Amino acid sequence: MTLSTMILKMCEGLGSTCAIFFLTLLFSLPLGMLFALLRMSKNKVVSSVMRFIISVLRGTPLMLQLLAVTYGPHYLINDLGVARNKLIPVVIAFAINYAAYFAEIYRGGIDSMPVGQYEAAGVLGYTKIQTFMRIILPQVVKRIMPSITNEVVTLVKDTSIAFCVSYEELFTIGKQIANSQTSFTPFLIAGIFYFVFNGLVDVVMGRIEKRMDYYQ
Amino acid sequence: MNVLEIKNVKKSFNDSQLHVLKDISLTVAQGEVVAIIGPSGSGKSTLLRCATLLTQMDSGDLLYSGDYAARNNDQGVSVYADKQQLKKIRSRFGLVFQNFNLFPHFSVLKNLTDAPIHVLGRSKEEAEKKAMSLLEKMGLADKADAYPCQLSGGQQQRVAIARALAMEPEILFFDEPTSALDPELTGEILKVIRQLAEEHMTMVIVTHEMSFARDVADRVIFMDGGVIVEQGDPKEVISNPKEERTRQFLSRFAQN
Numbered sequence: 001m002t003l004s005t006m007i008l009k010m011c012e013g014l015g016s017t018c019a020i021f022f023l024t025l026l027f028s029l030p031l032g033m034l035f036a037l038l039r040m041s042k043n044k045v046v047s048s049v050m051r052f053i054i055s056v057l058r059g060t061p062l063m064l065q066l067l068a069v070t071y072g073p074h075y076l077i078n079d080l081g082v083a084r085n086k087l088i089p090v091v092i093a094f095a096i097n098y099a100a101y102f103a104e105i106y107r108g109g110i111d112s113m114p115v116g117q118y119e120a121a122g123v124l125g126y127t128k129i130q131t132f133m134r135i136i137l138p139q140v141v142k143r144i145m146p147s148i149t150n151e152v153v154t155l156v157k158d159t160s161i162a163f164c165v166s167y168e169e170l171f172t173i174g175k176q177i178a179n180s181q182t183s184f185t186p187f188l189i190a191g192i193f194y195f196v197f198n199g200l201v202d203v204v205m206g207r208i209e210k211r212m213d214y215y216q
Numbered sequence: 217m218n219v220l221e222i223k224n225v226k227k228s229f230n231d232s233q234l235h236v237l238k239d240i241s242l243t244v245a246q247g248e249v250v251a252i253i254g255p256s257g258s259g260k261s262t263l264l265r266c267a268t269l270l271t272q273m274d275s276g277d278l279l280y281s282g283d284y285a286a287r288n289n290d291q292g293v294s295v296y297a298d299k300q301q302l303k304k305i306r307s308r309f310g311l312v313f314q315n316f317n318l319f320p321h322f323s324v325l326k327n328l329t330d331a332p333i334h335v336l337g338r339s340k341e342e343a344e345k346k347a348m349s350l351l352e353k354m355g356l357a358d359k360a361d362a363y364p365c366q367l368s369g370g371q372q373q374r375v376a377i378a379r380a381l382a383m384e385p386e387i388l389f390f391d392e393p394t395s396a397l398d399p400e401l402t403g404e405i406l407k408v409i410r411q412l413a414e415e416h417m418t419m420v421i422v423t424h425e426m427s428f429a430r431d432v433a434d435r436v437i438f439m440d441g442g443v444i445v446e447q448g449d450p451k452e453v454i455s456n457p458k459e460e461r462t463r464q465f466l467s468r469f470a471q472n
């Protein structure tokens with residue numbers, strides 16, 4: 001197999017990698033906010049349950065969670081087959097896992113807001129929801145952007161974990177070629193792909209951070 | 217009619233361990249300027265926070281222009297009005313904080329227009345027209361597009377005053393509006409408040425600026441230990457206090 005056919009084959013996997021990446025962000029960013037709000041709930045039961053869930057999600061390997069989501073239903077209910085399209089369980093596992101990390105970042109950001117912002121908004125007559133959406137959230141987003149960038153960079157690399165359920169993304173295909181050709185080159189190519197992908201992430205996140213640089 | 221009426225407010229913190237307000241009553245008439253002075257920890261901020269609904273009173277009545285925000289029930293516990301009523305009442309007062317609390321992510325103009333548009337339901341044009349005229353009055357018309365972080369402390373506080381005025385309150389509270397400012401910047405804030413007093417804006421001002429209180433206020437209240445020790449004509453209270461505690465407090469200012 002020539003180098004160019006190798007690269008071409010692996011490019012096919014890149015699409016699946018991108019699918020995991022973008023779908024995970026799409027679902028985990030808002031889901032993380034829901035987690036954070038439940039975690040900060042005044043209801044002690046709700047907040048303790050959420051805290052426990054978050055600590056389990058952060059305290060166990062993503063690979064294990066991925067295996068559980070993909071094969072767990074099959075073991076629990078024997079009639080249930082394993083999903084034909086692995087993208088669904090992969091995205092579910094990734095989105096929930098990343099939501100836990102984002103939740104803690106959101107919570108830290110919300111906690112760091114000075115109480116004076118809430119008070120100023122309250123005296124002006126904003127409702128609680130308006131205060132959150134118009135005053136607090138935009139400032140929180142700016143504060144947490146560097147931490148979000150970190151997670152996004154990690155996500156790019158973590159997409160490779162999908163190989164453990166043989167979802168045909170970049171790394172899985174690389175591994176297959178490496179096995180069949182007994183060559184290490186596909187791993188090098190994969191490494192370069194992830195590196196370039198993260199270079200793009202850095203550029204995009206840098207742009208977003210810069211756009212919020214107009215104050216403070 | 218009295219714009220503000222506070223009757224027998226009591227407030228304690230730490231499970232009733234710390235009694236901060238002990239049965240304070242205060243009425244403010246339309247157009248009146250009231251200055252509140254007193255040592256640190258005497259409960260001045262807590263009183264303003266109760267009046268502006270930032271803190272709940274344990275006991276007592278709170279009325280704006282005769283409408284109840286809270287009133288005592290049979291057990292002598294403050295019960296607050298429903299959401300609708302409180303929303304109406306919130307639109308009647310404004311509060312200027314010691315440390316401004318401007319919204320840093322909004323331009324100066326948006327700081328002044330956002331609440332009128334989204335809380336009062338004003339049109340954008342109307343809100344911006346009003347905001348620009350307020351900024352002009354504050355001498356900040358050229359700063360409309362600036363962000364709060366680009367302004368000096370004195371300018372930020374003037375924006376904060378304009379933001380409160382943009383809601384067209386019937387009464388404006390100030391909690392030590394110059395304490396966070398360098399001495400050379402306090403003058404510009406005092407000038408603005410003085411101008412508002414001349415326009416008969418109803419105001420309650422917590423301040424440590426004794427000469428300012430004497431010149432501008434219609435009435436001075438001296439608070440200590442959660443009670444009103446003495447109140448009356450500013451010249452009387454500040455230059456010729458009756459109570460020993462007031463005299464002691466004021467003598468500290470005379471020395472420096």
Ligand SMILES: Nc1ncnc2c1ncn2[C@@H]1O[C@H](COP(=O)(O)OP(=O)(O)OP(=O)(O)O)[C@@H](O)[C@H]1O
Nearest residue numbers: 229230234236254255256257258259260261262263
């Ligand atoms: N949220 C709170 N929890 C507990 N104690 C509080 C709280 N707010 C105020 N206190 C206490 O109440 C007392 C009165 O505080 P307050 O801020 O009203 O005083 P002040 O007269 O405004 O003083 P200063 O001149 O320093 O601003 C202080 O002893 C303060 O520690």
Ligand SMILES: [Mg+2]
Nearest residue numbers: 260261262391
């Ligand atoms: Mg105070």
